[in-house]
Amino acid sequence: MSSVAIIGGGLGGLAAAATLAARGHDVTVLEKNNWLGGKAAELKEDGFRFDMGPTILTMPRVLERVFAEAGRDMSDYLDLRRLDPQWRCFYDDGTVLDLRNDPKEAAREIGKLSAGDEQGFQRFMEVADRLSDVSDRFFFWKSVEDIRDTMNLKANMNLTTLSDVMALRMHRTVAGQIKRDVKDKRVQQMLEHFIQYIGSSPLASPAVLCGIAQMQQDEGVWYPMGGTRAVPTALTRLGEELGVDYRTGVDVSKIEVENGHAVAVVANGERLRFDKVVSNMDSVRTYRELVGGKAWQGFGYKNREAACSGIVLYLGLDRAYEHLAHHNFVFSRDPAEEFKAIYDDGVPAPDPTAYIAAPSRTEPGVAPAGGEALYILVHTPHLRPGQDWSQMLPAERAKIMDKLSRAAGMEDLQDRIVVERSLTPQDIHDRYRVLDGAIYGLVSHGRVNGAFKPGNRSREVRDLYLAGGSAHPGAGMPMALMSGWIAADSLHQDATRNAPMVAE
Numbered sequence: 001m002s003s004v005a006i007i008g009g010g011l012g013g014l015a016a017a018a019t020l021a022a023r024g025h026d027v028t029v030l031e032k033n034n035w036l037g038g039k040a041a042e043l044k045e046d047g048f049r050f051d052m053g054p055t056i057l058t059m060p061r062v063l064e065r066v067f068a069e070a071g072r073d074m075s076d077y078l079d080l081r082r083l084d085p086q087w088r089c090f091y092d093d094g095t096v097l098d099l100r101n102d103p104k105e106a107a108r109e110i111g112k113l114s115a116g117d118e119q120g121f122q123r124f125m126e127v128a129d130r131l132s133d134v135s136d137r138f139f140f141w142k143s144v145e146d147i148r149d150t151m152n153l154k155a156n157m158n159l160t161t162l163s164d165v166m167a168l169r170m171h172r173t174v175a176g177q178i179k180r181d182v183k184d185k186r187v188q189q190m191l192e193h194f195i196q197y198i199g200s201s202p203l204a205s206p207a208v209l210c211g212i213a214q215m216q217q218d219e220g221v222w223y224p225m226g227g228t229r230a231v232p233t234a235l236t237r238l239g240e241e242l243g244v245d246y247r248t249g250v251d252v253s254k255i256e257v258e259n260g261h262a263v264a265v266v267a268n269g270e271r272l273r274f275d276k277v278v279s280n281m282d283s284v285r286t287y288r289e290l291v292g293g294k295a296w297q298g299f300g301y302k303n304r305e306a307a308c309s310g311i312v313l314y315l316g317l318d319r320a321y322e323h324l325a326h327h328n329f330v331f332s333r334d335p336a337e338e339f340k341a342i343y344d345d346g347v348p349a350p351d352p353t354a355y356i357a358a359p360s361r362t363e364p365g366v367a368p369a370g371g372e373a374l375y376i377l378v379h380t381p382h383l384r385p386g387q388d389w390s391q392m393l394p395a396e397r398a399k400i401m402d403k404l405s406r407a408a409g410m411e412d413l414q415d416r417i418v419v420e421r422s423l424t425p426q427d428i429h430d431r432y433r434v435l436d437g438a439i440y441g442l443v444s445h446g447r448v449n450g451a452f453k454p455g456n457r458s459r460e461v462r463d464l465y466l467a468g469g470s471a472h473p474g475a476g477m478p479m480a481l482m483s484g485w486i487a488a489d490s491l492h493q494d495a496t497r498n499a500p501m502v503a504e
């Protein structure tokens with residue numbers, strides 16, 4: 001078996017490490033920060049506990065598969081609770097709409113708001129179901145870089161494949177698909193927000209990504225007790241049991257390539273030889289900063305734009321807002337204006353959507369008795385030249401506080417804060433070494449190619465693999481975890497067969 005270096009201990013890196021160790025490889029994780037889990041970090045202060053990054057866990061089957069690799073049962077490591085409602089939505093006109101866990105109840109709630117849209121929502125979910133099925137069969141669990149990797153169109157062009165290709169609705173965007181099915185603007189705005197899980201505009205992302213809605217409705221929204229931080233903790237424990245060597249405070253500055261193969265890394269200035277390397281660092285920055293040369297030229301010519309960034313306020317309060325659900329969206333007054341600002345103009349939205357997590361609804365221990373540990377996330381553009389977030393944050397914070405007191409029934413919010421911390425796009429950029437402060441890897445814009453990301457098996461360098469939110473199949477907890485599994489599986493296949501090691 002191979003000796004493998006994993007650069008970065010984010011969710012993709014940890015999933016790859018556990019999977020490879022379960023298959024008998026000798027694995028070393030090299031992480032520059034002094035914690036493992038990357039964006040899935042936590043903040044504790046004065047009796048409050050906050051997840052700092054991801055808060056919504058979907059598709060737990062991906063995580064289950066990583067534990068199953070080692071013959072373990074995920075439930076021995078994680079206590080997951082299914083949430084209902086999945087989201088509570090607050091609109092500028094005062095409407096409150098719950099996205100219920102049960103799809104029939106969700107449709108009924110929508111029907112109460114807008115009669116014809118009960119069926120419209122069901123129609124949309126049928127389309128999303130078909131798209132999610134196509135994704136499952138052609139896109140997931142294998143290294144994919146473009147459409148050639150998904151379907152062997154020349155060899156398999158039969159009626160079934162043709163019908164799958166048609167189902168992808170390549171001529172349509174996410175927003176276009178939603179508008180065909182539901183008529184009420186508030187319901188449209190809610191459905192458009194599924195694509196915010198991957199930090200892209202519904203007006204520019206391909207309709208195939210509507211499948212995300214089905215994955216959430218069908219498989220649920222989950223909260224791991226102890227917060228999403230419990231996920232990297234559980235994966236690290238699994239890896240330790242399997243013999244993974246975790247090294248924190250270790251910064252990798254180079255991947256050495258000899259005769260087209262990755263052969264070593266330079267970590268804290270020391271050259272360490274490995275048979276194979278998995279990079280959980282941002283894929284663009286891996287090629288640009290760690291590999292360089294012809295490989296970077298080969299990779300870099302493709303248009304690789306960062307997905308959106310965001311600011312997070314972590315607010316410890318001396319009161320609870322019982323009208324909040326665990327997950328809430330306080331929607332912008334005008335989604336077109338919001339998406340144009342963030343994705344086209346590259347400036348903060350004038351009236352943004354705020355996502356609020358109130359985890360004490362499920363786990364009261366996250367705040368002192370009677371209090372609340374609120375997490376408020378507002379999407380912003382990825383970092384643009386000249387944007388200085390130390391100067392921009394106060395105005396954006398004021399906008400958010402105003403929005404929440406106006407549209408989410410939190411008039412006294414400012415006066416109830418006893419602990420306050422924040423995270424800006426610049427912090428995200430520096431802490432996790434991502435591309436332009438991106439929260440969710442690379443943007444998914446483009447009707448035909450929008451869903452494709454750099455493949456997990458490098459086409460440029462043999463024995464180099466990519467895991468994480470900026471590699472296939474993309475960002476978000478389940479996708480980053482799957483990406484780690486695919487990188488590990490591709491590496492294992494290459495290590496255990498004599499055939500060419502790189503996809504042709």
Ligand SMILES: Cc1cc2nc3c(=O)[nH]c(=O)nc-3n(C[C@H](O)[C@H](O)[C@H](O)COP(=O)(O)OP(=O)(O)OC[C@H]3O[C@@H](n4cnc5c(N)ncnc54)[C@H](O)[C@@H]3O)c2cc1C
Binds near residue numbers: 030253282
């Ligand atoms: C504020 C915020 C909210 C989010 N909300 C959600 C949500 O609700 N649901 C959801 O599913 N997803 C959410 N996400 C996205 C999700 O967190 C990410 O997609 C996922 O965690 C990314 O994992 P990753 O494997 O790409 O690794 P990352 O978390 O990006 O970690 C990469 C690691 O590599 C390390 N590293 C990089 N370069 C080097 C180097 N050269 N040497 C050594 N170490 C290096 C970094 O320090 C980092 O620890 C959110 C993210 C953020 C920031």
